[in-house]
Every structure is written in C-alpha cells, then in structure tokens.
Amino acid sequence: MNELVITTDIVQDLKVNLSIETAYKAVAELEKKYAGVIITPGQEKEARKILSELNKLITGLKGTRIDFVKRVKQQYEPQVEELKQFEDRVEILKNNIWIQVKESEEKELKEQYDLMVDIKVTLCREQKIDDKLLEYIILPEQKGELTRSKFNEKKATELIQIEIDRVVKDYQILVSAVDTTNTKSGTNLKVDDYIKYIDNMARALQEIMADESKYLRMQEEIAEKERQKAEAEMKAKLEEETAKIQEQATISKTETTQSQSHIDSIQAKNEGWAIQVLVRFKKDEKPKAKALRVFLDDNNINYEKI
Numbered sequence: 001m002n003e004l005v006i007t008t009d010i011v012q013d014l015k016v017n018l019s020i021e022t023a024y025k026a027v028a029e030l031e032k033k034y035a036g037v038i039i040t041p042g043q044e045k046e047a048r049k050i051l052s053e054l055n056k057l058i059t060g061l062k063g064t065r066i067d068f069v070k071r072v073k074q075q076y077e078p079q080v081e082e083l084k085q086f087e088d089r090v091e092i093l094k095n096n097i098w099i100q101v102k103e104s105e106e107k108e109l110k111e112q113y114d115l116m117v118d119i120k121v122t123l124c125r126e127q128k129i130d131d132k133l134l135e136y137i138i139l140p141e142q143k144g145e146l147t148r149s150k151f152n153e154k155k156a157t158e159l160i161q162i163e164i165d166r167v168v169k170d171y172q173i174l175v176s177a178v179d180t181t182n183t184k185s186g187t188n189l190k191v192d193d194y195i196k197y198i199d200n201m202a203r204a205l206q207e208i209m210a211d212e213s214k215y216l217r218m219q220e221e222i223a224e225k226e227r228q229k230a231e232a233e234m235k236a237k238l239e240e241e242t243a244k245i246q247e248q249a250t251i252s253k254t255e256t257t258q259s260q261s262h263i264d265s266i267q268a269k270n271e272g273w274a275i276q277v278l279v280r281f282k283k284d285e286k287p288k289a290k291a292l293r294v295f296l297d298d299n300n301i302n303y304e305k306i
Helices: 008-016 020-034 044-126 131-136 153-185 201-258 260-269 283-298
Strands: none
Touching: 020 044, 044 131, 044 153, 131 153, 153 201, 201 283
C-alpha cells in the first residue's frame, strides 16, 4: 500500500520549471505514488494537505496552458488572418462558379418543364380532352428518367400520356356514378362538383353517396310535410262540411218533428204507405252522405242505398 506522503520537491519543481518535459515527469511520478493510495482513519488531515497542493498544481497547469495558447496565438495570428483571407478569396471564386452552374441548371430544368407543358397541351388537344380536366393531369416529376441530365422527350411524352389516360378513365367512372345516382334516386348531381376528387376516386364516390343520402332525406322530409299539410286541410274541410250537414240535418229534424203528427195520421189512414225521397250526392260529397246516414239512423228512419 502506498504511503500517504507528498513529495513537495516534485510539485515545487513543476511550479518553478514548468514545461512539457517537466510536467510529464512530475505527473508520472505523482500518478505512480498516489494512483492506488488508500486513506485510512487518522490520515484525513494529511490527505487534505496533499489535496490542497494538488489543486494548486492543477490551477498552475491550467494557467500555464492558457498563457501558452495566448502566446502561440499571438505568434501565429498574422499567418492565421492571412490564411482566412485566402479562404475568403477562394470562396468568392467558388460562389461565382456555383451561381452560374445553378442558374444554368435551373434554366435547363425550366425549359424541360415548359416542353412537358407543351406536350401535355398538344396531346390533350389532339385527343379532344375537356379543358376542365387539364389541371388534374399532373406532369411527371423531373427525377429518375426525367432528371435534367437524362431528360428524354419521348419518355416524357409516354409518361404524360399515361397520366392523361388515368384522368380520362377516372372522369368516365365519375360521370357514370353521377348519372346512375341521378337515375336511381332522382337527384340532380353535377359531375363538376366532384372533379376535385378525381385523384382520389374512393373519396369521390363517398361524396356522391353522401349527397344522395342527403337528398333522399330532404325529399322524405318534404313528402312528410306535404302529407301532414294535406291531412290537416282534409280534416278542416271535413269538419266544415260535417258542421254544415249537421246544421241542415238539425233544421230537417225540426221540420220533421213538426210534421210527424201529420205523417202519423196519414199512415193511420193509409196503412202500408211510405214517403219516398230520392237524394243524390256527387262523388266529392261523401262527407255529406255520411252525415245524412248518421241522422237517419239516429231518428230510426228507414232508407235504402241505390
């Protein structure tokens, strides 16, 4: 076990004659002496002294290192500044070339894109594609086989034609779906309202079905309101007609009561005789006929429906 004794002369020598060589030698000796040291009870005071000396040494080393860096920086500062200026000058040369390269490449890319636009317009005109579909025919990305350096007009034409075929096919599906829905449900859907979903046909069909359901619900609500209105009007008219018939029946009942004795006397004198009255009703006067039957039944007056 290493003894807990600090070698003051090593530390002092390192403080006074600090250099890479002396520092290396001193630190190596200190590591050899204290790397595996074990502090036993009663040695705390001595250990603290050693720690104090080592802390002072560390502070000295840091200060020397910082001073050394400053001296080196001052020594080479002019050269460092000159190298920085060289870098800036080369950077200017590089940027000048890079800007021109980028401008040239962007110009070429734009020319290739403009060419694809012309190809698209020409193909659509030749195939009589509806103008409203043009914005949904997306030009292929300028990557892969259509990168700036590999651009090929023939390949671009093939890819654009594929996109045109896709949009036309989806549009036909859209038209068919709208027409079928209008015929089946009596809706008045417009294809133009769903073109915006042409890149997502599943969404387009969902929107058509949703609008169909909305229309059918609205028609059901309208029909229910009309039915309720008709029932209310019919009920009011029936009540009005019933009131009129009941009023007329009441008047007739009064008149009949007044002449009942006269009728009885006639029947007594002429037993077996009967008074026949023929009453005709129009087709729209069924409520009146019903009210008359109720009156005759209530008054035990015989009648016959012919």
